Amino acid sequence: MQKSVRLKSFELVAGDIRDVDVELLHALSISVRWPHRPKDWELFRRAGHGIVAVDGIGRVFGSAMWFPQGDNFATVGLVITTPRAQAQGGGRWLMDQILEQCGNRNLALNATHAAYPLYVSLGFTSEAIVYMRQGEVQQTLPALPTLGGELNELPSDRLTEITALDERAVGTNRARLLALLAKDASIATLSRGGEVVGYSMRREFGRGFVIGPIVAQNAWDAVHLTAVHLKNLEGRFTRVDTRERDGVFAEFLQRSGLGVAETVTTMSKGRRFLNREDKNPWVYGLAGHALN
Ligand SMILES: CC(C)(COP(=O)(O)OP(=O)(O)OC[C@H]1O[C@@H](n2cnc3c(N)ncnc32)[C@H](O)[C@@H]1OP(=O)(O)O)[C@@H](O)C(=O)NCCC(=O)NCCS
CATH class of the missing domain: 3.40.630.90 (Aminopeptidase)
Known part of the structure; x- marks a missing residue:
């Protein structure tokens, strides 16, 4: 069954990040003021797997990715919820699915201040600061x-x-x-x-x-x-x-x-x-x- 979530008035379903137009991913990262270019998103899509939250007319409200490295390890990143849909459970919904996809791999990620409480609540522990x-x-x-x-x-x-x-x-x-x-x-x-x-x-x-x-x-x-x-x-x-x-x-x-x-x-x-x-x-x- 297709996974879905309601954020405010938007009914969103999970889709494969490879299936959406890269310009929609670019618009998503611009919405949170990240500098990624479409080319950067293309590289990430070649390097890993991920999901997007899309509405009935194909608009992208969120993303999350994971990057397998070696047999039993992966990094997680590109976790974004567009500002107008934040603080409604979307970030957690995306991460729950990423954790399911990662199975029992050991994981690492670099948490922004906005995402830190979410990752703590999902069982991640802090190791170092990145400047x-x-x-x-x-x-x-x-x-x-x-x-x-x-x-x-x-x-x-x-x-x-x-x-x-x-x-x-x-x-x-x-x-x-x-x-x-x-x-x-x-x-x-x-x-x-x-x-x-x-x-x-x-x-x-x-x-x-x-x-x-x-x-x-x-x-x-x-x-x-x-x-x-x-x-x-x-x-x-x-x-x-x-x-x-x-x-x-x-x-x-x-x-x-x-x-x-x-x-x-x-x-x-x-x-x-x-x-x-x-x-x-x-x-x-x-x-x-x-x-x-
Ligand atoms: C980080 C981000 C993905 C969270 O997405 P979200 O859809 O707002 O997340 P959720 O609504 O699922 O909230 C997850 C947790 O974050 C915290 N949180 C969310 N909004 C909050 C707010 N306005 N104030 C305080 N805490 C908040 C809560 O701890 C919440 O936990 P809860 O489910 O127990 O309430 C989103 O803020 C975002 O895209 N930020 C910009 C990009 C970014 O920093 N990405 C993270 C990369 S590591």
């Missing part, structure tokens, strides 16, 4: 620390050189997602002693560019893996989502023109998601809020 840093990149970048290794550009057909490193940093295999992101990305690697010890991607997103993922062994490497992209983006609107509150990497971003615009909370359900250990690389920049 969304963005702005126009300074004409002159701050002085860089000494480079410990060699920076190279990685062609998108050589991703096997970074997937194992990425898995050590994230704790799950996201080769399929990286392949999708890499299609339109410029990728840098940092090597030491012939071994790749870090990588970063730069792609177009929203109002400008996003640098992420940024995976590195330490903050100094992360600075170099970010600077290599920023130096080509002077004056351009750029975003980095990071869990570094302060220290070398956060200060470098600040002085490059990327100030904190907003914070979200990384939450998980099931197995703990974040596991930072000195011997492992770390995610200094997220692929995106929905993707981690």
Whole structure:
């Protein structure tokens, strides 16, 4: 039976997010002032699964998505209820269905302030704060620390050189997602002693560019893996989502023109998601809020 919900005077049914015109999803994200372009929605639809809440004449009132990574893990994102239908139970209705679709996978997401109480009530627990840093990149970048290794550009057909490193940093295999992101990305690697010890991607997103993922062994490497992209983006609107509150990497971003615009909370359900250990690389920049 088709699932339905009544929000105010609207009778809504759940549909597959792949079946709606991308312009309707774009209008939905604009309604909550998110910067996603139709192209960004297309990428999300290729990367994951999701539902929309639609009325009898095909208008979209809400969305929610999930992105499988590895066998037993997924991230959740793009959870939106259009403002005129908020606080009527729509967000919970969407999330109940996403949780059903995810089955017994371990889950992680990045909660906005608006959504935080909903996720707590659904059994998610907080792990860390993500600082969304963005702005126009300074004409002159701050002085860089000494480079410990060699920076190279990685062609998108050589991703096997970074997937194992990425898995050590994230704790799950996201080769399929990286392949999708890499299609339109410029990728840098940092090597030491012939071994790749870090990588970063730069792609177009929203109002400008996003640098992420940024995976590195330490903050100094992360600075170099970010600077290599920023130096080509002077004056351009750029975003980095990071869990570094302060220290070398956060200060470098600040002085490059990327100030904190907003914070979200990384939450998980099931197995703990974040596991930072000195011997492992770390995610200094997220692929995106929905993707981690
Ligand atoms: C977050 C969002 C999806 C919630 O959607 P919604 O349809 O308003 O959610 P619901 O009506 O199902 O409410 C869910 C819970 O949120 C809280 N809540 C909702 N509206 C609230 C309000 N006006 N004031 C305080 N709490 C509120 C309540 O805890 C509610 O729980 P309850 O069912 O026990 O009452 C919606 O606000 C939204 O799209 N915001 C902008 C985009 C966004 O931040 N998305 C989240 C990405 S992680």
